[in-house]
Amino acid sequence: MKIGCVLVMYNPQRELLTASLNALNEQVDEIFLGDNSVNMPDFITTLLNLYPNTYYHSFNKNLGIAEAQNRGIIYFQKKGFDFVLFMDQDSLAPNNLVSSLLADYNRLKEIGIPIGGIGPRPFNRGEGKPYVGAVKKGKLILPKITEVGEIISSASLIPIPHFKQVGGMESSLFIDGVDHEWCWRAKKIGGWRFFISESVQLSHQVGEGDRPFIFRKVAIPTPFRTFYQFRNYFRLVHRGYVPLYWKVSNGFKYSIKFFYYPLCVPPRISxxxxxxxxxxxxxxGK
Structure with missing residues (x-):
């Protein structure tokens, strides 16, 4: 069994990318490093010498995370790999990530569950608290395994044959909602189900940091990312396979953000x- 990691980066910090590669190097057979940066970082050559099982590919422009992931999927499909592990440049994989995901994947497979993908429990690096869905929290179906409607792409383990049936990530979404849309589409097309392994946690950061809002803290994206959040909501909301709870809850959330960001978050005009x-x-539809 061969596992390939698709790590997409964009203007990465050297220390964080080095830490990520160091954590992944012994856990997967090969790493596809897809670079959306306009210019290749000057430290990449040094890193590649340290991690010879890493294949670096510069796109020379920002294709978006979806298309960059698709390039990595095709790379590993051609090489006959069995699984792909997606990673973000700002997520740090624990040493037991792949072994824990595989162990729980096999537990589910043994009882005949059609597995679309499995990921770890992400936790907020700044707050030290796990990310749990505000509306859909998931259902514990086996000890330490929670079934959810969708998983985030970072540290998700997905069998490569699924992409032949379901298709790749939707490139036109560019960045926001890419992972969730694929999960919903996979459920519709193949009846695949998705899970979180509570045996392993992923150090992750959503947005540009958290800010207090009423009685809780919320992740604040950049204005650039905010454009895609609003655009992709209206692009996805009319699709039948997109869950109703997501349409309603995000419609409410974006209604609040429509006023909150311009009034309370600088740069307000942007x-x-x-x-x-x-x-x-x-x-x-543009």
Whole structure:
């Protein structure tokens, strides 16, 4: 069994990328390092000498995370790999990540469950608290295994044959909602189910940091990312396979963000411009 890791990066920090590669190097057979940066970071050559099982590919422009992941999927498909492990440049894999995911994957497989993918429990690196869905928290179906409607791409382990049946990531979404859309599509097409292994946690950071809002803290994206959040919501909301709870809960959430970001989060004007552009692009299909 061969496992390939697709790690997508964009203007990475040397220390964090080195730590990520160091954590993954002994856990997978090969790493596909897809670089969305316009210019190749000057430290890449040094890193590649340290990690010879890493294949570096520069796209020379930002293709978005979806298309970059698709390039990695094709790379490992051609090489006959069995699984792909997706990683982000800002996520740090624990040493037991792959072994724990595989162990729980096999537990599910033994009882005949159709597994679309499995990932660890992400936790907020700044807060030290696990990320748990506000609406859908999942259901514990085996000790330390929670079934959920979708998993985030970072540290998700997915059998490569699934991509032949379901297709790759939707490139036009670019960055936001890419992982969830694929999970929902896989459930519709193949009846695949998705799981979180509670045996392993992933150090992760959503957005540009958390800010207090009413009685809780919320992840704040950049204005650039906010454009895609609003655009992709309107692009996905009319699709039948997208869960109703997501449509309703995110409709409520984005209604609040529509006022909160321009009023409370600098640069306020940039947020308002990107929100309006995102809504227009989502409605018109651009």
């Amino acid at each position: 947020y308002m411009k990107q929100i309006l552009k995102g809504i227009y692009a989502g409605i018109t």
